Amino acid sequence: xxxxxxxxxxxxxRLSLYLRCLRQLQDAGTTHxxxxxxxxxxxxxxxxxxxxxxxxxxxxxxxxxxxxDDLAARLTTLLGLDRIHNLAVVGxxxxxSALARYLSFxxxxxxxxxxxxxxxxxxxxxxxxxxxxxxxDIPEVIPQTEAQIAVLSVPASxxxxxxxxxxxxxxxxxxxxAPTQLKQHPAVRTKSVDFQINLxxxxxxxxx
Amino acid sequence: xxxxxxxxxxxxxRLSLYLRCLRQLQDAGTTHxxxxxxxxxxxxxxxxxxxxxxxxxxxxxxxxxxxxDDLAARLTTLLGLDRIHNLAVVGxxxxxSALARYLSFxxxxxxxxxxxxxxxxxxxxxxxxxxxxxxxDIPEVIPQTEAQIAVLSVPASxxxxxxxxxxxxxxxxxxxxAPTQLKQHPAVRTKSVDFQINLxxxxxxxxx
Numbered sequence: 001x002x003x004x005x006x007x008x009x010x011x012x013x014r015l016s017l018y019l020r021c022l023r024q025l026q027d028a029g030t031t032h033x034x035x036x037x038x039x040x041x042x043x044x045x046x047x048x049x050x051x052x053x054x055x056x057x058x059x060x061x062x063x064x065x066x067x068x069d070d071l072a073a074r075l076t077t078l079l080g081l082d083r084i085h086n087l088a089v090v091g092x093x094x095x096x097s098a099l100a101r102y103l104s105f106x107x108x109x110x111x112x113x114x115x116x117x118x119x120x121x122x123x124x125x126x127x128x129x130x131x132x133x134x135x136x137d138i139p140e141v142i143p144q145t146e147a148q149i150a151v152l153s154v155p156a157s158x159x160x161x162x163x164x165x166x167x168x169x170x171x172x173x174x175x176x177x178a179p180t181q182l183k184q185h186p187a188v189r190t191k192s193v194d195f196q197i198n199l200x201x202x203x204x205x206x207x208x
Numbered sequence: 209x210x211x212x213x214x215x216x217x218x219x220x221x222r223l224s225l226y227l228r229c230l231r232q233l234q235d236a237g238t239t240h241x242x243x244x245x246x247x248x249x250x251x252x253x254x255x256x257x258x259x260x261x262x263x264x265x266x267x268x269x270x271x272x273x274x275x276x277d278d279l280a281a282r283l284t285t286l287l288g289l290d291r292i293h294n295l296a297v298v299g300x301x302x303x304x305s306a307l308a309r310y311l312s313f314x315x316x317x318x319x320x321x322x323x324x325x326x327x328x329x330x331x332x333x334x335x336x337x338x339x340x341x342x343x344x345d346i347p348e349v350i351p352q353t354e355a356q357i358a359v360l361s362v363p364a365s366x367x368x369x370x371x372x373x374x375x376x377x378x379x380x381x382x383x384x385x386a387p388t389q390l391k392q393h394p395a396v397r398t399k400s401v402d403f404q405i406n407l408x409x410x411x412x413x414x415x416x
Binding site: 007009012013016017020021024042043044079080081083085093094095097098099101102103108109110148149151156172173174175177179180181183184189191193195196197198199200201202203204205206207 | 215217220221224225228229232250251252287288289291293301302303305306307309310311317318356357359364380381382383385387388389391392397399401402403404405406407408409410411412413414415
């Protein structure tokens, strides 16, 4: 089994999706599944799934399909979700707090190790066991934590400055929720979650 | 000016992005911009932008570029953002509440007209001026509102049932935040915002 140098973002996202579907099957007590059944149940493409998985070696058993536990475990390892990833959350407004709460659920491989805000009523207070620091202290605080990924949930006007502070502090990846076009640092993996643009797209199709 | 029958999702998302950038220029007091300046400032492709806009007729003035106010106004109309879109929010947990708060800001063309949850401590209470209804009443309540779009922010296990209730209630588009693969209704435009998958993608690249 040789791994390709770099998996595409689309393939990776599909692998995440397969894993999620497998976990649903585990919860339902299903132990074996064929690619055809799997694809039909979750409305996926069976051939694409077989192709995606074939990339990473022999997963299925010819004629029997996949052992659900096995495939889930192998995808978990492959995706690096068998270890903890430390996160910093910048912006503890209602969205940032909701994300922090969501991501702190125990079954997730993500752990929040630092939280930041500019609001004097929040700074110094705790969220769970974490003290909220002032965002201006990002360059000082981040290197003291093991945070590799930052979740950016600040207003658009503050996003670029926070992003730059994060990149100089050693953060390697940023998940941006601020509705703005960030000038990206080439060495920092950056993804934007832009639900406002998704909503505008839906609105367009209803108007037209 | 003839409009194409259907603009692709990618083109639409870029138009939303141009509009957002134009609003930043408006806020900064910029009145005119060339496609080259615009593209450079926001790290976009100038040629793609010219092509996208040329689709919809003559926007720019040769040699002078674009009048910011004009272009922003025309994109606003084109995207259907010059009128109010009524939303229902299903799932008033921390994420749903954060989304509701975010979307209720005055400058947005989205108005929340219905809210639902299954939690007895929330049902019957108000969020802003809206009473939170029980999710089982979606088929009864939605037709009494003018909601066209639903924001789905319920746990994965509840998402499919809510989605089906929404589609039979006359909802025409759904923005799904539940981390699950919905079996989609062909007549309902459905977009998923899946930040868990985005986060897993970032984690993968850090692990590898």
